[in-house]
Amino acid sequence: MSERGLFLAQRLSALLLGPLVLVHLAVILYAVRNGLTAGEILARTHGSAGWGLFYGLFVLAASVHAPIGVRNVLAEWTPLSKGTVDALAALFGAFLLVLGARAVFAVVMA
Amino acid sequence: MDAVSPKSLSVRIWRGKDDGRFETYEVPARDNQTVLDVVTEVQRRHEPALAYRFACRVGVCGSCAMTVNGVPRWTCRTHVAKVAEAGEITIEPLRNMPRIKDLACDMAGFFDKWQKAGGRFTGTRNRAEPPAAVDPASRKRVAVDAAIECINCAVCYSACDVVSWNEEYLGPAALNRAWTLVNDERHALRRTTLDLAMEQGGCGNCHTQGSCMRHCPVGISPTESIAGLKRMSLLSFLVRDHAAADALAKTEEPA
Ligand code: SF4
Ligand code: SF4
Ligand code: FES
Numbered sequence: 001m002s003e004r005g006l007f008l009a010q011r012l013s014a015l016l017l018g019p020l021v022l023v024h025l026a027v028i029l030y031a032v033r034n035g036l037t038a039g040e041i042l043a044r045t046h047g048s049a050g051w052g053l054f055y056g057l058f059v060l061a062a063s064v065h066a067p068i069g070v071r072n073v074l075a076e077w078t079p080l081s082k083g084t085v086d087a088l089a090a091l092f093g094a095f096l097l098v099l100g101a102r103a104v105f106a107v108v109m110a
Numbered sequence: 111m112d113a114v115s116p117k118s119l120s121v122r123i124w125r126g127k128d129d130g131r132f133e134t135y136e137v138p139a140r141d142n143q144t145v146l147d148v149v150t151e152v153q154r155r156h157e158p159a160l161a162y163r164f165a166c167r168v169g170v171c172g173s174c175a176m177t178v179n180g181v182p183r184w185t186c187r188t189h190v191a192k193v194a195e196a197g198e199i200t201i202e203p204l205r206n207m208p209r210i211k212d213l214a215c216d217m218a219g220f221f222d223k224w225q226k227a228g229g230r231f232t233g234t235r236n237r238a239e240p241p242a243a244v245d246p247a248s249r250k251r252v253a254v255d256a257a258i259e260c261i262n263c264a265v266c267y268s269a270c271d272v273v274s275w276n277e278e279y280l281g282p283a284a285l286n287r288a289w290t291l292v293n294d295e296r297h298a299l300r301r302t303t304l305d306l307a308m309e310q311g312g313c314g315n316c317h318t319q320g321s322c323m324r325h326c327p328v329g330i331s332p333t334e335s336i337a338g339l340k341r342m343s344l345l346s347f348l349v350r351d352h353a354a355a356d357a358l359a360k361t362e363e364p365a
Contacts, residue, residue, distance in 0.1 A: 004308040007340070008347050072314075076275060 006068050013065035020058045045107045052108040059100030067093035119190065121148055122200040123160070127209050132200070133157070145185035145193065146174050149201060149213065162213035169327065172261030175268070176213050177202040182268040184261075184327040204268035206281075220264050220281070227284040227312065228303030234296060242296045250293040257290045257335050259328050266322035266332050278311035282322035282332030285313060289335035292342060301346075308343045 001009070031041055045051045071089035074080060080088070117139040122132045135152045146164055153160040164174040169187040176185050178193050179200050193199060207215040235242065244251055266282040267273055273281045288307035291297045307313055316336045323331040 003310045003312065003314050004305060004343060007308060007314045008344060011340075011344050076272075 063096035172263035228306035286332040
């Protein structure tokens with residue numbers, strides 16, 4: 001992908017992440033306030049297409065957004081070659097995607 | 111005539127190329143003396159072989175920039191009184207460019223990057239046609255009011271840390287130039303310039319830290335120009351195939 005493409009992907013994913021993170025935090029505060037246990041929370045999220053979609057999108061946006069930033073940091077602060085940096089960033093993105101997908105699966109389906 | 115005051119100034123000047131050394135010269139302290147005056151005095155009285163650049167002496171040509179007490183400055187408009195520390199000044203070539211000799215550095219790479227950033231103007235009219243009437247109050251023209259005053263001095267380029275650690279980075283001056291062109295309704299290749307400025311080595315590298323803006327002698331904020339390019343690139347993507355992209359891509363019809 002071109003530099004411009006990566007720049008756009010990073011900005012657009014940030015645009016998505018902004019509201020998603022806010023809702024995520026608000027839900028945490030709301031759920032914890034009334035002392036819900038993890039089990040009770042999971043009971044409510046299981047089978048919910050809405051939460052599945054919400055966190056699915058969250059995971060996607062995060063695994064696009066974060067690796068692009070990490071790529072910049074690696075390129076500027078390490079002597080690694082461009083190819084290595086790109087590969088590491090892609091790996092990191094894939095890692096986030098897998099971790100995130102597992103979590104979403106656990107929250108809404110497992 | 112200059113009033114020669116009894117005091118003198120101790121001037122440390124870089125001599126040689128990369129493996130050079132500082133030489134110290136004593137120069138009389140005068141009223142309203144600029145750093146360029148001091149360098150010229152050293153060259154006339156002490157060191158005829160001293161290499162340095164200047165042309166206009168009035169802050170227009172952009173050729174006299176040097177590092178003065180660690181800070182990049184236009185020397186013809188920098189008063190010694192403002193920068194001397196306890197009667198001493200240290201003068202070196204600008205940072206981030208290969209040194210040639212003494213205070214002169216090779217600016218070829220700096221200007222090559224202007225081209226890489228899409229900085230070449232391509233007109234839409236021939237000489238038989240009337241010149242474009244650009245409305246000075248139009249939004250695009252106002253957006254570059256400051257940016258077009260650039261004198262190509264490379265002070266910002268020397269001040270930018272990203273340039274110093276990433277030799278691919280096009281730097282503040284070249285990108286500031288690109289910003290003036292993407293807003294210039296007479297420029298035929300606005301879309302191309304915008305894309306080039308966003309490519310490898312372009313705007314994405316800027317840390318928005320603002321050293322360029324802080325040191326630019328004519329008060330330009332390349333930081334703002336770069337932010338403008340990023341915004342425009344994002345917008346042109348979001349409203350693809352719509353008005354903004356069209357306006358960027360199309361050449362202007364003669365009015
Ligand atoms: S704002 Fe950008 S161009 Fe200016 S000095 Fe900082 S990194 Fe360089
Ligand atoms: S932007 Fe300012 S500091 Fe940079 S080259 Fe132009 S005039 Fe010099
Ligand atoms: S000599 Fe022209 S800007 Fe200083």
